[in-house]
Amino acid sequence: MTSASDISAGRLAAGAYDEAFCDLHASLDQHEARVAAERCLFCYDAPCVNACPTGIDIPLFIRQIATGNVQGAGKTILDSNIFGGMCARVCPTETLCEEACVRNDAEGKPVIIGELQRHATDAVMASGRQLYRQGPRTGKRVAVVGAGPAGLSCAHRLATLGYDVVVFDGRPKPGGLNEHGIASYKAPNNFAQAEVEWMLDVGGIDLRCGQMLGRDFTLADLRRDFDAVFLARVWPITRHGRGHRPSIAGALVRVLACYAGAGM
């Protein structure tokens, strides 16, 4: 078994960490992005969109970059996927949108969709502008359990629709997979937290960390205090079977889709 002293002996010098774990590739600059965007053929019924799990209008945002409307490109992305910045860093684009890109057929290499997405979403965050605000208040309150990508995406969309949302998470920091499950060198400079902070700036979202379902509150509590509940937590699974989960039998839990028109 490896001892603590063995690990200590293999550590990098303090100053080497910044170099070893910094961003592997810097974001495209404006000229690089426009050159890359010009390679897009703006396909009708674009295969890259069909391959994107979040359905981003890829030809549109690439066209917006090509014409100098980088903020508009960022909004096109974020309208479909509010975590577009993190996805631009960690999404396996080479097996999704970029694998489907028709440029592969003629030239053997796709439009660099992931890097263009990062260029656009980074520009939005760097601008300090907030693209979204809480919509006209509905007077309804929704509880979201889990402050990971699913829970926060749901909360953000509900806030823009005018709901007041309380997000509970058992961990001390929000972000879920993005904060706790992704190697830090893939999203350096505390990007996961910066993205969450930008997202929460929409207003109408009350984030309560350190509050765990089954330990600090129950489904019955949520049913009593809220108009609807969205369960977005990960249920622990062990090789001995599924971990403890609170019974939802008999509980009136309305699971909301995070898209407009959720029936409330």
Ligand code: SF4
């Ligand atoms: S498949 Fe490639 S060329 Fe066609 S719209 Fe998508 S990114 Fe552009």
